[in-house]
Amino acid sequence: KNEVEQSPQNLTAQEGEFITINCSYSVGISALHWLQQHPGGGIVSLFMLSSGKKKHGRLIATINIQEKHSSLHITASHPRDSAVYICAVYSNYQLIWGAGTKLIIKP
Amino acid sequence: SQTIHQWPATLVQPVGSPLSLECTVEGTSNPNLYWYRQAAGRGLQLLFYSVGIGQISSEVPQNLSASRPQDRQFILSSKKLLLSDSGFYLCAGQVNYGYTFGSGTRLTVV
Numbered sequence: 579k580n581e582v583e584q585s586p587q588n589l590t591a592q593e594g595e596f597i598t599i600n601c602s603y604s605v606g607i608s609a610l611h612w613l614q615q616h617p618g619g620g621i622v623s624l625f626m627l628s629s630g631k632k633k634h635g636r637l638i639a640t641i642n643i644q645e646k647h648s649s650l651h652i653t654a655s656h657p658r659d660s661a662v663y664i665c666a667v668y669s670n671y672q673l674i675w676g677a678g679t680k681l682i683i684k685p
Numbered sequence: 686s687q688t689i690h691q692w693p694a695t696l697v698q699p700v701g702s703p704l705s706l707e708c709t710v711e712g713t714s715n716p717n718l719y720w721y722r723q724a725a726g727r728g729l730q731l732l733f734y735s736v737g738i739g740q741i742s743s744e745v746p747q748n749l750s751a752s753r754p755q756d757r758q759f760i761l762s763s764k765k766l767l768l769s770d771s772g773f774y775l776c777a778g779q780v781n782y783g784y785t786f787g788s789g790t791r792l793t794v795v
Contacts, residue, residue: 608782623785673731
């Protein structure tokens with residue numbers, strides 16, 4: 579079993595829908611990252627969380643340390659949100675990556 | 686804030702040729718630096734990390750090597766490329782728990 583599990587693996591939705599991507603982990607962590615990878619490959623860091631909730635524009639990230647679970651939400655989704663979203667946890671001085679969720683938003 | 690510069694963006698190299706990918710850091714000193722590789726359709730795999738000048742740790746045995754000649758410079762090299770070295774290579778820098786990523790290099794070995 580992977581130490582960081584994301585779900586779903588693939589998600590297709592219509593423009594305007596509310597999107598939720600989930601991340602569960604089985605190790606003790608110092609921080610959790612949500613990252614976005616576009617088709618060209620470049621990776622952008624969206625959030626770094628150690629507790630609670632963060633919001634940036636239409637993106638919201640939450641983490642529940644006790645349950646070892648985090649969610650990334652996208653409100654009013656848009657085709658430009660189409661990308662791979664990756665959860666990674668910082669544990670024992672290393673970054674452990676989830677496999678990513680491929681999101682496609684159709685106009 | 687920390688910025689990672691990585692080049693080139695794309696590279697096509699013949700089998701058996703050498704490789705040198707460079708990553709430089711701006712805006713911080715003494716970062717931890719990482720080289721990752723992503724094969725087609727797969728997640729990121731840690732290749733090397735460095736906690737300081739001349740200090741390199743390798744995560745997987747492979748045809749590649751890394752060097753850190755200066756605090757803000759991290760180089761990924763190969764003497765002779767293999768077809769299996771094709772993939773997307775990403776440099777990352779870490780200060781405290783925050784990571785910053787380069788834009789990546791897509792390497793195709795032909």
